[in-house]
Each structure stands twice: as structure tokens, then as C-alpha cells.
Amino acid sequence: MAKPSSRAPALADWQPPAGKRAASFRLKDIDPAAKPWSSGDKALDVAAVEKLAVELDGLQNLLYADRRFKVLVVLQGTDTAGKDGTVRGVFARTSPLGVHTVGWKAPTEEERGHDYLWRIHKAMPGAGEITVFNRSHYEDVLVPAVNQWISADVVAQRYRQINDFERMLTENGTLVLKFMLHISAEEQRTRLQERLDDPAKRWKFSMGDVEVRKQWADYQKAYQSLLRATSTEWAPWTIVPADSKTHRNLMIATVVRDALKKLKLRYPPGDPALKGLVIA
Template structure:
């Protein structure tokens, strides 16, 4: 049973987190991070907002482009350090409703990196082979190697999202899965994986607009799925499923970030900035050579 002392301690933590988010110079990861131990209400988040972002679309596009050299340099340093035994790598997990921009993020944000150092995996409905294994089996096989940047377009969270909405698993099993996910992500962190989990927060109205755009443009019909219309009928159920997943699975080792996704330019800037902040925190370095530089120079000049 919670005591008054416990309540005061929790209130103190909440106020401390709020102060961190409200600082003018706060890192974006503090601004967008889902607070631990708090009830999450996604209806309180404005999907068209641009928290801590540039002043408008033109400025946002320019700011995102300006991040490219820094991201590329950090990626190269991360890979270089892995050649000397550094096991660190980064995993970006993208979740969101249909049309929220998971594919767009891969195109516009991951496009800022060297593709040879990225490992991209889109998770669809499990194959018969995957269904014969525990739900984390296919995830483990797709993890980035040391020095790489991994990107998951959907992820293991589908097994507590659509599985909850469509009753594909008993509630008791879903409860166990949240705990399994937390243990799994902690094991990743312990092995050198920086996990950056992003929920692309799209509004109901903006999803309608994007689906209409696909319907009205023959060149985008390949993107349209009539099943997306049916999925809109259970929008509140998906929102609740996301709220529970984000509440249960935001941790120190693998926090969730809510990125407003109605404005594509902001989405791209925000995710690029989150990746930059995490890579800068890793601060990978080029390893020293294991050879005599002057001796090799002398030999080379003699050829």
C-alpha cells in the first residue's frame, strides 16, 4: 500500500522531470521522453506540435540537412571503434499507426547516414516459421552488429499492440510479454546497444488526409490497403494499447519518445536530433593504429 511518503516522493520525481523538460536548453530527448511511473494519455499530446523545433518548415528542412555531416561523422567513428573491439551500436525502433511516417523516416532520416553501416528491418505479420518460435526470436536475429545503426520499421511491440487490439493472445500472456520486453531491452543495453524507441504520434484527422492522398493519386495506389479503413474503426483501442505499452516499457535503459508526426518536416528533424544526441552521448573515437606510422611511411615512399 502506498504511503504519504511514497506519494510525496513520486510527486517530487514528477516535478523534477517536468523542470528538465521545460528548461530552454533542454536536450530534445528530455523534452520528448515518456516519463516513467506516470499515467500516459496520448490525447493530451498535440500531434501537430513542434516542441523545441525550428521556426517553421523551411527552417526545419535546413536544420535537418545541417545535421547530416555530424551524423555521418559519428556513424563512421562508431563503426571504426568496433574494429578495435567496441561492441556499442544503436537501434532505432519506429512504431506508429499506418501512414504515421515509419517509411518516410527511413527514407529521409536514415538517408543522412552511410547505408552500408545501417541494418534496416521491416517487421510484418509473422511467417509460419516465426510463429513456431517465441515472439522475440525474429527480433534477436535482426539486431545490428557492433558499430552498426539498426532500424526497426515496427518491432516486437506489435506483439503487445495488434495482439491486444485483435485479441490474438490472452491478457495474462500480454502482461508477461511487457516484462519479457523490458528484460530483453535491458540485456541489449548491457551488451552495448543504445535503444531509441520512437512513437510517431499521428492524429486521426491527418491519417484520413494521408489515406485520401493515396487514394486520389494513382501513383500511390500501391501504398493503399483497404484494410486501413477498417483499422480506423478501432483507433481508440490502438491508442489504449500504445498508452499501455509506452507506460509499461519506458525504462532508463530503453526509454520511449513521443514524436508529433502530423508535420513531416518536424518528424524528420526530431528523429535526426534524437539520434544525434544519443550518438554524441556515446562519443565513439577512432582507434589508434597497431603499426609504426613512420616505418610504414618510409616503406611506402620507397616503393
């Protein structure tokens, strides 16, 4: 997969192909340390992220006023990939009235009593809202597949069901933006060690993180299969090289900003009866 110029990055170069060409996609061809959206100066990139965060706030306000669209932002990645950091860095300036974050964990007993998408559908954004998924419905394929709790046939079935679900969402006015935060095994090791060594971060660490890390190769393989199967024309994946936290935020903020601009949002017309009204 060709790497775009850092001055003129092409989004399509970071999205797995759909259809028959998807079989040729290899996740290992994407360098987690790449910085296609970077200016080459970290201070400038940090300032750009802040500027984008302010711009997103204005666009979110316009989205809320317009009420023709809903936006779902999916943040998916291994442990320590930076999902929490993305929420803080990219959406820090947006109003909580119109932006909601949902962190997905293992399903509850009630949720297991329904189909696996039942709890997901209930959390979809309403008109004018942005909902950010910290992990997502894809966990219900990745984790069971890696641990062999479900068969290959069921995995393929869930891929098809998710594609149909996301098609339904888009056909009903939901913009689906899916980001796979791609980090290296060494970067994950460093971040896990930082959590363990820092008393202020140690609460985030569990022995389960060590066990899951042992499955690194299996998860990379599962992600590759997932990206091949579910990067569609209506809901493509964007792979974000995320070893650099600043670059990660810059890339995601830019993609979200550009996607919102393409909606051609507008303020609704006011009541004609209000024209010329002077408040006493």
C-alpha cells in the same frame, strides 16, 4: 506533461515516466501537431534536417570504426505515421554498409514456430552498426491485444519479457532508441486519402487500412498501455509529435545525433608499426 520551449526543448518532457509514475501518463496529453524542435521557419527546419543527416553519416562512420557499440532505432506508429519517411529523411546520407533497415510484417509460419522474439533477436545490429526497425517487436503485443487474440495476462507478460530483452541488449553494448510517431486521427485520414487519390501512392493502400482505422481508439489505448509499461530507464520511449513531417525528422535526427555524441566515440589506435611508414 509540460511542453518545452521551442528554443530549448527538454527531451525528458517527451518521454513517458518509468516506474510507479508511469500510471499517470496519458497519450492524449501530447499534441500531435506540436513542434517543440522547430525554429518556426519550415525552410530553416528542412535545411537543419539535411545538415543533421550529413552529421549522422559522420557519426555512423565513427561508430563503425570504434566497434564498441551497436545502435537500435525503433520507429513505431500507426499506419501513415511516417516510418518510411523518417528512414528516407533522417538516414538518407548514411552508408548502407553500416546502417540497415528492417521492415516487420506478420510472422511467417517458421517464425510462428518459435517464440515471438526469435526473429527479432536475429536482426539485432552488430558491433559498429545501426539497425532501424520500421515497426518492431511491439507489433507482437499491439496487434494481438487490440484484436483480443491474447489475454491481458499475456500482454503484461510480454511487456515484462520485452523489458528484460531490451535490458539484456543495453547491458551488452546496444543503445536502444525508441520513437513513437504520434499523429492525429484527422492527419491519418488526410494521408490515407492522399494515398488513395495518387496513382503513384495507391499501391500502398489496402482495404485493410480502412478496417484498422476503425480501431483507432483501441490502438490509442493500447499504445498508452505499452508506453506506460515499456518506457524504462535503459530503453525509454520518445514520443514524436508527427503531424508535421519536417518536424518529425528534425526531432528524431536531433535525438539520434545527441545520443551518438554521448557515446564519446573514438577512432581505434593504429598499429604502432605503421608510424612513420612511407608508401613507395
